[in-house]
Amino acid sequence: MRTLVFVEDASDELSQQAVVMAKGLGGDVAAVAIDPSGGYAPAAWAQTLVEIAQSRGATAITAPGSERGNEILAHVAAKLDQPMAANCVSVAGGDPATVTRVRWGGSLLEEARLLGSPLLYTSAAHAIAAEPISDVETVPVTSALSELDQAVRVVEQVPASTSGVSLTDADVVVSGGRGVGSAEGFSIIEELAELLGGAVGCSRAVTSAGWRPHSDQVGQTGSKVSPEIYIACGISGATQHMAGVKGAKRLLAINPDGEASIFAGADYAVIGDLHEVVPAISAEIRKVKGT
Amino acid sequence: MNILVCVKRVPLTGGKIVLTEDAQAIQTRHLGFTVSPHEECGAEEAVRLVEQHGGTSTALTIGPPEAEEQLRDLMAIGVDQGIHLVTDGSEWDPQATGAAIVAAVRAQPEPYDLILFGNESADSGNFQVQVRVAQALGLPVVNGIKAISLEGSSLRCEQETSAGRDVYTVPTPAVVSVKEGINLPRYPSVPGRMRAKRKPIEASQPAKPQARLAMVRLVLPETSNKQAEVLGHGAEAAPAVVEILQSIGVM
Numbered sequence: 383m384r385t386l387v388f389v390e391d392a393s394d395e396l397s398q399q400a401v402v403m404a405k406g407l408g409g410d411v412a413a414v415a416i417d418p419s420g421g422y423a424p425a426a427w428a429q430t431l432v433e434i435a436q437s438r439g440a441t442a443i444t445a446p447g448s449e450r451g452n453e454i455l456a457h458v459a460a461k462l463d464q465p466m467a468a469n470c471v472s473v474a475g476g477d478p479a480t481v482t483r484v485r486w487g488g489s490l491l492e493e494a495r496l497l498g499s500p501l502l503y504t505s506a507a508h509a510i511a512a513e514p515i516s517d518v519e520t521v522p523v524t525s526a527l528s529e530l531d532q533a534v535r536v537v538e539q540v541p542a543s544t545s546g547v548s549l550t551d552a553d554v555v556v557s558g559g560r561g562v563g564s565a566e567g568f569s570i571i572e573e574l575a576e577l578l579g580g581a582v583g584c585s586r587a588v589t590s591a592g593w594r595p596h597s598d599q600v601g602q603t604g605s606k607v608s609p610e611i612y613i614a615c616g617i618s619g620a621t622q623h624m625a626g627v628k629g630a631k632r633l634l635a636i637n638p639d640g641e642a643s644i645f646a647g648a649d650y651a652v653i654g655d656l657h658e659v660v661p662a663i664s665a666e667i668r669k670v671k672g673t
Numbered sequence: 674m675n676i677l678v679c680v681k682r683v684p685l686t687g688g689k690i691v692l693t694e695d696a697q698a699i700q701t702r703h704l705g706f707t708v709s710p711h712e713e714c715g716a717e718e719a720v721r722l723v724e725q726h727g728g729t730s731t732a733l734t735i736g737p738p739e740a741e742e743q744l745r746d747l748m749a750i751g752v753d754q755g756i757h758l759v760t761d762g763s764e765w766d767p768q769a770t771g772a773a774i775v776a777a778v779r780a781q782p783e784p785y786d787l788i789l790f791g792n793e794s795a796d797s798g799n800f801q802v803q804v805r806v807a808q809a810l811g812l813p814v815v816n817g818i819k820a821i822s823l824e825g826s827s828l829r830c831e832q833e834t835s836a837g838r839d840v841y842t843v844p845t846p847a848v849v850s851v852k853e854g855i856n857l858p859r860y861p862s863v864p865g866r867m868r869a870k871r872k873p874i875e876a877s878q879p880a881k882p883q884a885r886l887a888m889v890r891l892v893l894p895e896t897s898n899k900q901a902e903v904l905g906h907g908a909e910a911a912p913a914v915v916e917i918l919q920s921i922g923v924m
C-alpha cells in the first residue's frame with residue numbers, strides 16, 4: 383500500500399486520526415497539506431492531490447471526515463471516476479477493499495466493499511485515537527488547472543460575531559425540545575444555562591416551530607456537542623437528535639414519560655414536567671451558591 | 674431561473690433503529706418517510722429563488738414508487754414539477770445515483786441554471802453525489818451552503834465555519850449543496866396540498882448499474898446499555914440534580 387493522506391493542518395485532530403487510520407493499512411504513508419495562501423479552492427486542491435498521487439503511484443488516497451476532507455475526497459473520486467467511502471470507522475486493504483462506515487450521523491454502521499482503485503475513503507471523526515503527525519509535507523496548488531477547477535474559491539471570510547458561550551465548546555448544554563411548549567418557555571432553559579455558565583441547545587421540533595434559531599439545534603443536521611453534561615428537557619430522544627450528543631460525557635434527561643427513548647441514552651433521569659423541574663433546579667443552585 | 678433540487682426518500686426512524694432480518698435495510702413497516710432536512714431546505718430555497726427571480730422549480734428523486742409522496746410534499750410548498758426515476762426500492766450507490774441524475778438533466782430540453790442538493794443524504798451520508806454530478810456536467814460546485822443570493826449571473830454563497838463565514842462567488846449554471854438553517858421551510862397549506870396533486874411528474878425507470886460502493890450489511894453500533902439513575906420525580910429531584918452538578922465540577 384502507498385497511501386496519500388490529505389491533512390488540513392498538522393495540529394488538526396481529525397487529520398491526525400486520518401493518518402493513524404491510514405497507517406493501519408500498512409505500507410508507505412505520506413501526509414500532505416496544501417498551501418492555503420491562495421484561499422481554499424476544493425477542486426483545485428483535489429486536482430493537486432490527484433497529480434501527486436499519480437506521480438507517486440499511490441494506491442490509496444484518504445482524508446479526515448471533516449467538511450473539507452469529505453469535500454476534497456469527493457472531488458478526487460469524481461475526477462478519477464472511482465468509488466469513495468465517506469466517514470469510515472475502519473478500513474482494510476485487499477481486493478476488494480472493505481470498510482465499515484457511518485450512516486445516519488453515527489446511529490447506524492454499514493459494512494461495504496469498494497470496487498475500484500485507488501482506494502478512496504475518509505475517516506470518521508473520533509473513530510480512532512489521534513497521534514501527533516511526525517512529518518507533513520506542504521505542497522503548492524498545481525499550476526495545471528482547468529477553468530472549472532479554478533471557478534470555486536473562498537473570496538471572503540467573515541469573522542463570527544460571537545457573544546457568550548458557544549454550543550460546541552460549552553461545558554454545560556441545557557437543551558429544550560417540543561416539551562418546552564413555546565418560544566417564551568425557553569426563558570427557564572436560558573436561566574438554568576446562564577446559572578451554569580452553559581449554552582442553550584434545542585431539538586429540531588423547536589427550530590421547525592420557529593422557537594429558536596437553527597444555530598441552537600443539536601443533532602444530525604445541527605451541531606455536535608461535547609459538554610461535561612447535557613441536560614435534555616422535553617426531548618424524546620430521536621436517533622437524529624442523539625447523533626449530536628454522542629460526545630457528551632453525561633446526559634441528564636427531564637421528561638414525564640418514563641418510556642421516552644431519551645432515558646435509554648441517559649445517565650440521570652428526572653421524571654417530571656420540565657416547567658416545574660427546571661425552575662426548581664435553578665432555585666436550588668441559587669440557594670447553594672447563596673445568591 | 675430554472676432550478677432543479679435533488680431529494681432522497683428516507684424512513685423517519687424515531688427513537689430506535691431496527692434492522693430487517695437479512696440486515697440489508699431498516700425495518701420500516703411502522704415508520705413514516707421524509708427527506709433530509711438539508712434537502713427540504715434546498716426545495717424551499719428553490720421556491721424562494723423562483724418567487725424572487727421567476728422561472729421554474731423541479732424536484733427530482735431516485736426511489737421506489739412510494740417516493741412520489743416526497744415529490745408531492747415538496748410540490749405542496751411550491752415546487753412546480755417533478756422527475757421521478759423509479760427504482761425497486763433497493764439503494765443505488767453514489768456513482769449510480771450521480772449518473773442517473775446526469776442523464777435526467779441531459780434529457781431535459783432546457784438546461785438548469787442551478788442544481789440544488791442536500792450537503793449529504795440523511796441515511797447513507799456519502800457526501801459526494803453533487804460533486805459527481807457537477808464534474809460530469811462540467812459545472813462548478815459549492816457545498817454546505819447556508820445563504821445564497823443571486824448577483825447578476827453569479828451566486829454569492831456563504832458557508833458557516835468554526836471561525837465565521839466563508840464566502841464563494843460562483844458563476845451560473847452551478848451546483849450548490851445546502852444545509853438546514855439556510856431558511857425555515859414553510860408548512861404546506863391546504864390549497865398548496867390540493868395544487869400539488871395536479872402538478873406534473875415525469876416518471877421513468879432507468880436500469881440500475883452495478884454498485885461500486887457495494888453494501889454488504891448494516892450493523893447497529895454497540896450501545897452502552899447504561900441504566901439511567903433516577904434522581905427523583907418532579908421538583909423534589911432538584912437537590913439531587915445539584916449534587917450531581919457539584920460533583921462533576923460544573924458549578
Ligand SMILES: Cc1cc2nc3c(=O)[nH]c(=O)nc-3n(C[C@H](O)[C@H](O)[C@H](O)COP(=O)(O)OP(=O)(O)OC[C@H]3O[C@@H](n4cnc5c(N)ncnc54)[C@H](O)[C@@H]3O)c2cc1C
Pocket residue numbers: 558559560561562584585586587588599600601602603604605615616617618619620621622623626636637638639642654655656657684685686687707708709710795796
Ligand atoms: C434526516 C433527519 C435529520 C434530523 N436531524 C435532527 C437534528 O439535527 N436534531 C433534532 O433534534 N432532530 C432532528 N431530526 C428530527 C427528529 O427525528 C425528531 O423529530 C426530533 O428530534 C423531535 O424533537 P423533540 O424530541 O423535541 O420532540 P418530540 O419527539 O415531540 O418529543 C417531545 C418530548 O417532550 C416530552 N414532554 C412533553 N411535555 C413535557 C413537559 N411538560 N416536560 C418535560 N417533557 C415533556 C414528551 O414526553 C416527549 O418525549 C431529524 C430528522 C431526520 C429525518
Ligand SMILES: Nc1ncnc2c1ncn2[C@@H]1O[C@H](COP(=O)(O)O)[C@@H](O)[C@H]1O
Pocket residue numbers: 679680681682709711712733734735736767770789790791792793794795797798799800801802803
Ligand atoms: N436517491 C436519490 N435521489 C435523488 N437525489 C439524491 C439521491 N441520493 C442522494 N441524492 C442527492 O445527493 C445529495 C448527497 O447525497 P450523498 O452523496 O448520498 O450524501 C443528497 O442530499 C441529495 O440531494
